[in-house]
Amino acid sequence: MEQVLLLNISYEPLKVINWKKAITMLCLGKVEVIEEYTQDIHSISFTVKMPSVVRLLSMVKRVKNPVKFSRQNIYARDRYKCQYCGKRFPCEELTYDHVLPKSRGGRTEWENIVTCCMDCNRKKGGRMPHEASMNLIRRPFQPDWVPSIRITIGFKEVPQSWRDYLYWHIELVE
Numbered sequence: 001m002e003q004v005l006l007l008n009i010s011y012e013p014l015k016v017i018n019w020k021k022a023i024t025m026l027c028l029g030k031v032e033v034i035e036e037y038t039q040d041i042h043s044i045s046f047t048v049k050m051p052s053v054v055r056l057l058s059m060v061k062r063v064k065n066p067v068k069f070s071r072q073n074i075y076a077r078d079r080y081k082c083q084y085c086g087k088r089f090p091c092e093e094l095t096y097d098h099v100l101p102k103s104r105g106g107r108t109e110w111e112n113i114v115t116c117c118m119d120c121n122r123k124k125g126g127r128m129p130h131e132a133s134m135n136l137i138r139r140p141f142q143p144d145w146v147p148s149i150r151i152t153i154g155f156k157e158v159p160q161s162w163r164d165y166l167y168w169h170i171e172l173v174e
Contacts, residue, residue: 005162007034007055013165014060022051031056035161052161067143069110071096078115083137085120093117099140101126110142
């Protein structure tokens with residue numbers, strides 16, 4: 001393992017960093033080691049266990065930038081549900097629809113784009129929803145929150161030492 005899970009001071013997962021960056025941050029007094037792997041890291045003057053999970057010692061505030069307009073963020077905002085039929089679909093089976101068609105001056109922006117399945121998109125075509133006898137489940141809006149914060153981990157199995165910190169939002173039942 002060469003990857004280290006970086007947590008905010010509040011134990012919120014921020015990102016995955018490499019072990020060298022983690023050691024640098026540790027030497028600069030910016031993080032504390034919460035979990036360790038079994039491997040040792042040797043230098044000329046000292047030996048330490050390779051960190052597995054580190055926590056920042058000062059709070060990192062997330063910058064409130066406008067949410068990026070993207071296909072993935074539209075799908076996340078609409079919870080991967082077609083906004084006409086209400087069914088949930090995998091990403092590959094979704095598209096987006098202009099509520100006010102482009103042919104009628106509709107713009108490609110948060111307030112005019114909704115997640116749509118292929119069948120409903122074909123059915124609606126270049127018409128307004130009411131003209132196609134279709135109801136919009138929820139009006140489109142520009143979110144002021146990040147629809148999903150995703151840490152992509154390129155491992156087949158997440159290290160055991162990370163599990164308590166990645167699944168902190170799930171209630172555990174005995």
